[in-house]
Amino acid sequence: MATTTNPNAAQDTLALIGRILIAYLFIPAGIGKLLGFGGTVGYITSVGLPLPEVGAAIAIIVELGFGIALLLGFKTRWTAIVMALFTIATALFFHKYWSAPDAMKMMQQINFNKNIAIAGGLLAFAAFGPGRFSIDKR
Numbered sequence: 001m002a003t004t005t006n007p008n009a010a011q012d013t014l015a016l017i018g019r020i021l022i023a024y025l026f027i028p029a030g031i032g033k034l035l036g037f038g039g040t041v042g043y044i045t046s047v048g049l050p051l052p053e054v055g056a057a058i059a060i061i062v063e064l065g066f067g068i069a070l071l072l073g074f075k076t077r078w079t080a081i082v083m084a085l086f087t088i089a090t091a092l093f094f095h096k097y098w099s100a101p102d103a104m105k106m107m108q109q110i111n112f113n114k115n116i117a118i119a120g121g122l123l124a125f126a127a128f129g130p131g132r133f134s135i136d137k138r
Contacts, residue, residue: 015131016073022121023071026083030064047093062086070125073134080125087122091115 033040037056044052044059062083069079095115097108130136 012132015125015129016133018121019070019073019076019125019130019134022118022125023067025118026063026067027071030060030062030067033060034064049093059086070122070130073130073136076130076134076136077126080122084119084122084126087115087119091119 033056037060040056040059041052044055049055063086066079066083066086069075070083091112095108095112097105097112100108
């Protein structure tokens with residue numbers, strides 16, 4: 001017996017709400033990095049990554065630009081993959097709980113795990129698409 005995967009109105013609505021909630025995390029973070037570019041560069045420098053200005057620009061593009069694209073459901077599958085990879089990289093470079101001081105270990109592990117979970121949600125959009133209420137479906 002074949003099953004269909006045609007989404008219904010509830011699934012489309014849930015996909016929209018999911019995109020809004022994930023964008024709610026990324027878009028304000030991107031705006032904050034844009035408005036506080038120097039501080040963002042300083043933070044990236046503090047973890048020892050090369051080319052911190054380029055890294056800050058990439059973070060702004062992904063968080064703000066791709067965050068808006070995800071919100072609107074534009075090129076959603078590719079957008080979600082890029083954002084998932086960015087989120088995993090952020091976890092690995094900025095939330096290294098395994099080498100954090102004891103006082104920061106739990107907070108860093110929570111942030112690491114949240115990033116991994118967010119990447120999982122983004123990959124679900126890559127797999128299943130944005131739903132009917134999106135630019136992609138127009």
